[in-house]
Amino acid sequence: MSSNLCVAVPDGATxxxxxxxxxxxxxxxxxADLIAIxxxxxxxICQLKTAALxxxxxxxxxxxxxxxxxxxxxxxxxxRTAFGLEPGVAQVMGMLLKRDFVTHDALYVVLYAARxxxxxxxxxxxxxxxxxxxxxxxxxxxxxxxxxxxxxxMSAADKARVRAVMDSGDAYVAAVATGTIAxxxx
Numbered sequence: 001m002s003s004n005l006c007v008a009v010p011d012g013a014t015x016x017x018x019x020x021x022x023x024x025x026x027x028x029x030x031x032a033d034l035i036a037i038x039x040x041x042x043x044x045i046c047q048l049k050t051a052a053l054x055x056x057x058x059x060x061x062x063x064x065x066x067x068x069x070x071x072x073x074x075x076x077x078x079x080r081t082a083f084g085l086e087p088g089v090a091q092v093m094g095m096l097l098k099r100d101f102v103t104h105d106a107l108y109v110v111l112y113a114a115r116x117x118x119x120x121x122x123x124x125x126x127x128x129x130x131x132x133x134x135x136x137x138x139x140x141x142x143x144x145x146x147x148x149x150x151x152x153x154m155s156a157a158d159k160a161r162v163r164a165v166m167d168s169g170d171a172y173v174a175a176v177a178t179g180t181i182a183x184x185x186x
Contacts, residue, residue, distance in 0.1 A: 068098070069094075069098060069110055070091075070094035070095040070096070070098030071091040071094050071095060071110055072094070076090040076091055076093075078166050079094060079162075079166065082165050082166045082168075083137065083140075083165065085132075085133070085136055086132070088111055088129055089129050089132050091110065091111060092107060092111070092126075092129050092130065092133055093133055093137075093162070095107060095110060096133075096152060096154045096159075097159055097162060097163075100153060101147070101150075101151055101153045102152050102153065103150060103151035104126055104127075104150075104151055106151070107129075107151075108123055108125075108126050111126070111129075112125075130144065130152060137158075140165055141161065142158045142162055142165075143155075143158055144158075
């Protein structure tokens with residue numbers, strides 16, 4: 001079977017010639033050009049696949065680092081639910097839970113360094129978030145200690161209290177979800 005592009009037309013010209021004339025003398029690409037275009041397309045697809053794999057690998061690594069630092073979504077979500085915290089304050093709490101000591105600079109970098117520099121808030125925002133966190137924790141008898149000019153820390157006992165409140169919050173959420181809330185004591 002022949003291609004429609006090579007079928008002769010009544011005036012003696014092939015369809016290909018008629019298309020070339022209609023396109024103002026622009027000839028279709030040669031076979032070599034088509035092969036080069038296909039190879040370039042295949043190379044681009046390969047590069048995109050490699051970039052996608054690298055992006056996935058980097059996302060996984062960021063997630064691992066967030067877990068190490070204490071600002072992963074799973075932990076901060078539980079903290080937000082248990083204590084009624086704003087997202088940034090929950091990240092501060094997560095860092096205090098995961099580390100023995102947290103500096104002002106470390107909190108600031110973790111919370112804001114991913115933003116464009118023009119969107120960085122004043123450095124005193126960290127103090128504001130610590131104040132909000134202290135207020136939320138006070139009703140549970142949990143304290144954050146300050147090392148003036150350096151940063152903050154929580155005692156092991158206070159960290160255990162935070163985990164206990166989170167666990168009771170998880171039990172409450174599970175009881176609501178399963179409908180067993182009436183038979184539980186909180």
